[in-house]
Amino acid sequence: xxxxxxxxxxxxxxxxxxxxxxxxxxxxxxxxxxxxxxxxxxxxxxxxxxxxxxxxxxxxxxxxxxxxxxxxxxxxxxxxxxxxxxxxxxxxxxxxxxxxxxxxxxxxxxxxxxxxxxxxxxxxxxxxxxxxxxxxxxxxxxxxxxxxxxxxxxxxxxxxxxxxxxxxxxxxxxxxxxxxxxxxxxxxxxxxxxxxxxxxxxxxxxxxxxxxxxxxxxxxxxxxxxxxxxxxxxxxx
Numbered sequence: 001x002x003x004x005x006x007x008x009x010x011x012x013x014x015x016x017x018x019x020x021x022x023x024x025x026x027x028x029x030x031x032x033x034x035x036x037x038x039x040x041x042x043x044x045x046x047x048x049x050x051x052x053x054x055x056x057x058x059x060x061x062x063x064x065x066x067x068x069x070x071x072x073x074x075x076x077x078x079x080x081x082x083x084x085x086x087x088x089x090x091x092x093x094x095x096x097x098x099x100x101x102x103x104x105x106x107x108x109x110x111x112x113x114x115x116x117x118x119x120x121x122x123x124x125x126x127x128x129x130x131x132x133x134x135x136x137x138x139x140x141x142x143x144x145x146x147x148x149x150x151x152x153x154x155x156x157x158x159x160x161x162x163x164x165x166x167x168x169x170x171x172x173x174x175x176x177x178x179x180x181x182x183x184x185x186x187x188x189x190x191x192x193x194x195x196x197x198x199x200x201x202x203x204x205x206x207x208x209x210x211x212x213x214x215x216x217x218x219x220x221x222x223x224x225x226x227x228x229x230x231x232x233x234x235x236x237x
Contacts, residue, residue, distance in 0.1 A: 004069045012070025019057040019075055022082040025050040029090050033097050040148050041205050043094055047141050048202065050086040054079070055194075058180055080120050083138070088116040091144035100144075100151040101160045108160045112140060115170035130237055131181040132230075136169035142223070145201060148209040149216060175234040177226065186229065197222040 004012075029046040032038050057079065061067070066075055092109050095101055101108040116138045119125055125134050143166060147159045179190045200219040204211035 008065075008069040011064045012066045012068075013073065015057060015061050015064055015066045016070060016073045016075055016078060018053065018060070019078045019082065022050045022053040022057075022086055025053070026082065026086040026090055029086070030093075033090070033093055038094075038097060040094065040098060041208050043090075044141075044145060044201075044205055044208075047086060047091070048198070050082070051141070051198070054083060054086075055180070084116065084120050086141070088113065088120075088138050088140045091141040095144050095147050095159065095163075098148065098151075100147045100156055101163065102156045108163045111167040112163050112170075115167040116140065119170045126178065127175075128178065128181055131178045131183055132175040132234065132237070133178055134173065134175055135171055136166050136174075137176050137178075138170065140166075146216075146220075149204075149211065152209040175237075176230045177233060179226075183233070186233070190226070190229075193222050193225070 025046045029043050032043050061075055092112055096105045096109050119135050119138055150158050182190050
């Protein structure tokens with residue numbers, strides 16, 4: 001194998017830096033939560049920026065063969081650390097900070113934090129060849145988003161039940177689709193649907209946590225279809 005050129009190495013390390021940049025948005029979100037009156041809206045806008053980085057760094061790394069040209073840095077380790085902070089630790093800290101679960105709040109938060117750690121540490125958590133996550137893939141930022149709405153309309157107990165149920169699913173041998181690596185013909189509809197869903201969630205931020213009911217229910221269509229398709233493809237596989 002020929003030695004990498006300067007340009008190939010530079011591109012590889014640039015992708016690593018891009019992946020690591022997600023921690024900047026996470027840190028800004030943490031600063032928001034440390035304020036006297038934290039704003040869930042500002043928190044979620046920062047989280048959206050981190051999501052966009054996470055959604056694009058993987059395809060970029062594969063296209064530019066980062067493992068081949070910049071192997072000294074493990075991009076997966078960077079990705080896992082940033083993901084745990086921005087998709088698990090900080091969203092659950094938001095739920096705790098805003099009081100969206102009953103007292104004692106740690107009783108409902110800690111199981112989710114620990115289950116997610118086991119999920120990230122599981123060497124089989126990502127089956128990239130088949131295009132699946134093993135267990136609930138720690139979408140706690142999404143859970144936190146709907147937890148604020150649910151708390152406003154139904155109180156904190158629905159969130160407590162949801163957090164515990166998803167914590168259990170995180171460590172069970174169930175499989176969820178990895179959208180970026182989903183098999184054809186499902187990959188493109190999943191990615192387009194995710195984009196539309198994200199747009200609806202940003203729209204809801206304009207009146208968060210009291211968006212129109214019809215918009216909330218409409219936004220739940222994509223997660224429901226994603227879950228149903230995950231079950232279908234998992235059984236078929």
